[in-house]
Each structure stands twice: as C-alpha cells, then as structure tokens.
Amino acid sequence: MEFTAGRVMRRAIGRHRGRMLAGCLVLALHQATEAAVPITIGIFVDRAVSSGRLEPLLWCVLMMFVLFAVLSNAWKAGARQVVRAIEYETHLLRLEISRRVLDPRGHQTGLRSGELLLIATSDAEKASLVLRAVSLGFAGSTALAVSSVALLLVDVPLGLGVMIGVPLLVLGIQTLSPLLTRRTSSQQEAVADTTALATDLVGGLRTLRGIGAQHNAAERYRRSSQQTLKATLRAASTNGLQDGVTTALSGLLLAAVAGVAGWFALNGRITIGELITVVGLAQFAAEPVGLLGYSGQVFAMSRASAARLASVLSSPFEIATGTSTAVDPAAPLLSLQDVSYKTLSSVELALQPGELVGVLCYDPRDADALLTVVAGRAASHEGRVLVGGAAVEELDIDLVRRSVLVEQHDTDLFEGTLRSNLLAGTSDPSGLERAVSAAAATDVIEAHADGLEHPLADRGRTLSGGQRQRLGLARALLAAPPVLVLHDPSTAVDAVTEELLAEGLAEVRGADGLATLVLTSSPALLGKMHRVLVVSDGAVVAEGRHAELAETDPAYQEAVLR
Incomplete structure (x- = not known):
C-alpha cells in the first residue's frame, strides 16, 4: 500500500x-x-x-x-x-x-x-x-x-x-x-x-x-x-x-x-x-x-x-514471498539448486531429516552469502532455494520462518530473565532442561542463585560472549525447527565446553530427526557432522566426512587442524 x-x-x-x-x-x-x-x-x-x-x-x-x-x-x-x-x-x-x-x-x-x-x-x-x-x-x-x-x-x-x-x-x-x-x-x-x-x-x-x-x-x-x-x-x-x-x-x-x-x-x-x-x-x-x-x-x-x-x-520489501503452504514430506527439508549469489557460484546442497551437515568456507564472505540465502533474505539470486520441495518465494513467510531457523554468530538476548529468553522461540517449556544441557549451558544457569529467574540486562551485556552463545544455542534447540542453521556457535567457548556442545547438538538434533546445517571451522563440531561441504571461491570443491577430509585435503587440514 x-x-x-x-x-x-x-x-x-x-x-x-x-x-x-x-x-x-x-x-x-x-x-x-x-x-x-x-x-x-x-x-x-x-x-x-x-x-x-x-x-x-x-x-x-x-x-x-x-x-x-x-x-x-x-x-x-x-x-x-x-x-x-x-x-x-x-x-x-x-x-x-x-x-x-x-x-x-x-x-x-x-x-x-x-x-x-x-x-x-x-x-x-x-x-x-x-x-x-x-x-x-x-x-x-x-x-x-x-x-x-x-x-x-x-x-x-x-x-x-x-x-x-x-x-x-x-x-x-x-x-x-x-x-x-x-x-x-x-x-x-x-x-x-x-x-x-x-x-x-x-x-x-x-x-x-x-x-x-x-x-x-x-x-x-x-x-x-x-x-x-x-x-x-x-x-x-x-x-x-x-x-x-x-x-x-x-x-x-x-x-x-x-x-x-x-x-x-x-x-x-x-x-x-x-x-x-x-x-x-x-x-x-x-x-x-x-x-x-x-x-x-x-x-x-x-x-x-x-x-x-x-x-x-511504503518502503518495499527486501524479499518477495507467496501464500502457499503446500510442501512435499518426501522432499529434502532444505535444498539449494545451482544457487549463485554474491561470492557464491552454482552451489548445490540438500538437507534430509535427521542429517547434520557441516560447511567449511575458506572465505568468510562465502559464509555470509550462504547464510543470507538460506535465511531467505537474498533479494535476488540465481538458482532455486527449496523448502520441503517448494520454492521459498512461493511459500507463506510464516511457514518459511517456522521451517528454517538461522541462529547468527552474534547472539541477541533481551532484557528479561534467563527463562524468558530461552522460551522466546517456543511455547512448550518441556524440553528446556534437555536443550540447556545439550548447549553446555547448565553452568550458566547454576551460576546464579535464582537460576532461570535471573534477570538479564539489555542484549545480555552482563554475560560473557561464550555464555551468550550457549544460551542462544539452547534457545534454538528448544525451538526445534525442522531446519536449524548455525554460524560459528562455539567461537567464544573453551575446547572442553566446545566438545560437550558438539556432542549435545548431535544428540538432540540427530535423535529428533531434524536437519542441521553448521557453518564452522571447529574440528569438534565438524567431527560430529554426517558430512562436510568445503566451499572455496564460492563453489563446493569437496565433500566427505571430517576425518576423511582431514587426512586427504591439505587446505582443509590447514583451515581446521590449527
């Protein structure tokens, strides 16, 4: 209007x-x-x-x-x-x-x-x-x-x-x-x-x-x-x-x-x-x-x-959306077909239920472009982005947001309590303890006498970067979207906590039959993925298990095993 x-x-x-x-x-x-x-x-x-x-x-x-x-x-x-x-x-x-x-x-x-x-x-x-x-x-x-x-x-x-x-x-x-x-x-x-x-x-x-x-x-x-x-x-x-x-x-x-x-x-x-x-x-x-x-x-x-x-x-929308709610249960939960956008060139990707896929981008610009595409924020791109077998631009925007959740590297927390922040993405609190444990955030809750009722300042500025990251991951796991996209979810935590976080992520997302896409260079996280895609100069240049790539690909070794 x-x-x-x-x-x-x-x-x-x-x-x-x-x-x-x-x-x-x-x-x-x-x-x-x-x-x-x-x-x-x-x-x-x-x-x-x-x-x-x-x-x-x-x-x-x-x-x-x-x-x-x-x-x-x-x-x-x-x-x-x-x-x-x-x-x-x-x-x-x-x-x-x-x-x-x-x-x-x-x-x-x-x-x-x-x-x-x-x-x-x-x-x-x-x-x-x-x-x-x-x-x-x-x-x-x-x-x-x-x-x-x-x-x-x-x-x-x-x-x-x-x-x-x-x-x-x-x-x-x-x-x-x-x-x-x-x-x-x-x-x-x-x-x-x-x-x-x-x-x-x-x-x-x-x-x-x-x-x-x-x-x-x-x-x-x-x-x-x-x-x-x-x-x-x-x-x-x-x-x-x-x-x-x-x-x-x-x-x-x-x-x-x-x-x-x-x-x-x-x-x-x-x-x-x-x-x-x-x-x-x-x-x-x-x-x-x-x-x-x-x-x-x-x-x-x-x-x-x-x-x-x-x-x-009156400002125009950045992306166009449709009204369709029809998806194919047998189709991949998320797929990219010959997608080119900014630094990306003809990227192919498909996520099946229960699958954990890691993506290692040698160039951070490729990771940013890929996140923009899967989040549905790319105003114009070549190729097709499909959710449940249907083109994302034809689907109802609320259905797309319920189906694909992108948890950014810079976690946003809000003024309120730990509980209100963790429950921001869901109305079902039954899996709260499990999600917090999987995100290795139990110690964040236990560090405060009032536990989940501990008040947070705006943007969670009273917490450390690692604590904010883990709470953001716990919130995303509790929301349980069909497709969860994570961007470097463990950059601010120590190696022990990173390993616990990787194990919890694989256990929760794999057991529930949900698809997960993780953009990271962390060997702990990549080691828990079912397969890893390597993106160089905007294109997928290698695919396989973490252990296989670490043994055979020198560039992969240099980027991951540091």
Whole structure:
C-alpha cells in the first residue's frame, strides 16, 4: 500500500472520527460560549444597568453563571476526547511501524536502527497531533463565526470588517506554514541522524575503547549534535516568527475594530452595551486567531512527521514471498539448486531429516552469502532455494520462518530473565532442561542463585560472549525447527565446553530427526557432522566426512587442524 503524509493524516482522522466529532463539537461549544460572554455583558449593560431594574439583572447573572459552567465543562470534556484519540493513534502508529520494521521480509528504507526508533516514537507522537490541529482549528473557526455574526447584528460594516479581515489575517499567517514544514522536517531528520549515531556509538563503545577511537567518535557526535542544534534553532525561529506575526496582526485588528466602534458610539450609532460587546469580541478574536495560528504550526509539524512515517510504511520489501503452504514430506527439508549469489557460484546442497551437515568456507564472505540465502533474505539470486520441495518465494513467510531457523554468530538476548529468553522461540517449556544441557549451558544457569529467574540486562551485556552463545544455542534447540542453521556457535567457548556442545547438538538434533546445517571451522563440531561441504571461491570443491577430509585435503587440514 502506498502511503503519503496526507494519507497518514487523513487516516488518523478517519479511524477516530467518533471521538473527533464529539471532541470538535464540544470544543466548538466552549469557544462559542466564550464568544457569548462579551455579548452577555453588553446585554447586561443595556438591559439591566441602564434601566436600573432588578429582574433583568437577575436574568443576566443567571445567564453568566450558565455560560461559565458550560464553558469550563465543555473544555474539559472536549479536550479529553481529543487527547484520547491522539494517544490511541500514537499507539496504533507505533505498532504499525514496529510491525513493518520487524517484518521478516525486511525493508528497504536505508535507515539505521536509531532513526527507525525515533520514527516509531517521536514521529508517531507528532504525526498524531494532526488530531489536535483539526480540533483546535474547528473550535477557533467556530468562535470567529459566532463573533462575526454577533458583530453583524450590532453593525453590518463592523461585522463585514471582521469577516473579511480575519480570513485575510489567517491566510497571511499560513504563508509561513510551508517554510515551517520544511524546517521542521530538516530538524527531525537531523535529530534522527544524531540519535542513530548515538545508538551506534553506545553499541560499539567497548570496541571503540579497545582501539582508542573514543575521542574521534565523540568528535563525530559533537559535529552531528551541532548540526541538529542549528536545524532546531531554524525551526524554532520560524515558529517564533509565526507567533510574532499572529500576535502583531491580531493586535492591529483589535485596535482597528475598537477604534471604529468607539467612533460609532460617540456618534450614537451604537449603544454603550454594544460598544462593550464589540470591544470584547474584538479582544476575544485574538484567541481564536491564535488558535488557528497554533493549529497551523502543529499541522506543519505533524505533516513532516507523517511524511517520515509514510516513507517507512511504503518502503518495499527486501524479499518477495507467496501464500502457499503446500510442501512435499518426501522432499529434502532444505535444498539449494545451482544457487549463485554474491561470492557464491552454482552451489548445490540438500538437507534430509535427521542429517547434520557441516560447511567449511575458506572465505568468510562465502559464509555470509550462504547464510543470507538460506535465511531467505537474498533479494535476488540465481538458482532455486527449496523448502520441503517448494520454492521459498512461493511459500507463506510464516511457514518459511517456522521451517528454517538461522541462529547468527552474534547472539541477541533481551532484557528479561534467563527463562524468558530461552522460551522466546517456543511455547512448550518441556524440553528446556534437555536443550540447556545439550548447549553446555547448565553452568550458566547454576551460576546464579535464582537460576532461570535471573534477570538479564539489555542484549545480555552482563554475560560473557561464550555464555551468550550457549544460551542462544539452547534457545534454538528448544525451538526445534525442522531446519536449524548455525554460524560459528562455539567461537567464544573453551575446547572442553566446545566438545560437550558438539556432542549435545548431535544428540538432540540427530535423535529428533531434524536437519542441521553448521557453518564452522571447529574440528569438534565438524567431527560430529554426517558430512562436510568445503566451499572455496564460492563453489563446493569437496565433500566427505571430517576425518576423511582431514587426512586427504591439505587446505582443509590447514583451515581446521590449527
């Protein structure tokens, strides 16, 4: 679906039309009663004060009481409806952006994680403020309409002057909106860029300190922050200019209307009460004009954020998928037929149930390319990738993800407990102990007094690299996918633990009739595989058991037996 800033904003109004209608009407009632206050005071002066009678005075006091009661309650009720609509819309937009970013088909936004985070939070909130802009604009327009009608009833030239002057004033103020939108958009892009940079720097802080590059990184962040500051000041100066123009022009309009009304009162054309009404309405008109100016600012800011949201929601998927769920039980669980992608050239591979296959890539680029292909993230490749005998691009994406699980070398753990991290890939905890034991991670659990309930920090940063690797492997084993693809699952553990891990992996995956593909150069892991494929210069150049290859292939010996 193609999204634009206008579509995002119109949809926001449409899916909260009930609350928006109620909020706009009640806020309009608030503004109408505010406009009625100077009218009531004028009537009070002409009908009660001038005549000296008690009855009109009592009626005027009662009317003022009712007006202020309606005025205060209408604002609270209307604002409540609009705020609820804004919060619900913000929530929906955040969920939408999160679903789009986390979609397994990927996205081609070209944005970094920090930028996407800012769009999902700050921009979602600002785009929802179009609801506030609409409600305030409607309420302000209602107040000006009531004021203009009242002035027409008092004196037609005065009413016409306000009815003509106010729209011209509003149009003049709105000429600054395109500039405000551009500067607000530039500011939000600068903030997103700085946020993304900060996220990257925090994530790689240990590495930066290790190579002594923290000072260069800090200088880069300082320059980015200065650009953000300049963009923010430009947007703020435009906001201030619009506020100043609004205040100055509304003040001039007030002075003109009050001056003309005073002249008419001196000439007896209008009464003292009508003069009070005219001056009061002219003074009050500054408020709805200010509301219209403010709603214009909010609308401009909302449009800039909506454009950024639309760019993510409309971004094309990295890979194409189908809807088929039909697979052949007799076919290999995963097969690659004459696949060429990046550094790979005509790779053939087939995984049968219960089979453990190792892959040794002399060039790390070949391993990365192979992982991208089997994970279904290769946007364009030659040859065919089949899952259960069906082309992966024809299958439903959820079926592909359930069938093939790729556990990356850099394990991702989440804030929570050890238990919640291990159960993240399954709803069945019955095999938890077995999976932890097979991944040689029992000592990780037993090292903490609260065991599986031990809390983890974000990304599991309180654990060592080896502990994170083993927990990630245990989580993958517990998920029990038909095809499990592992990339160097033992690089951060010692030799004894690596041997235990290799034995546990072979026992669990082989016994359950599940296929496993391991990209590694570890002799302990390769020794447990049913067969090993050797990839050199992007092509499979040898295949056999680990022991056979270690005896007959010098290049294999050099890469593995180190």
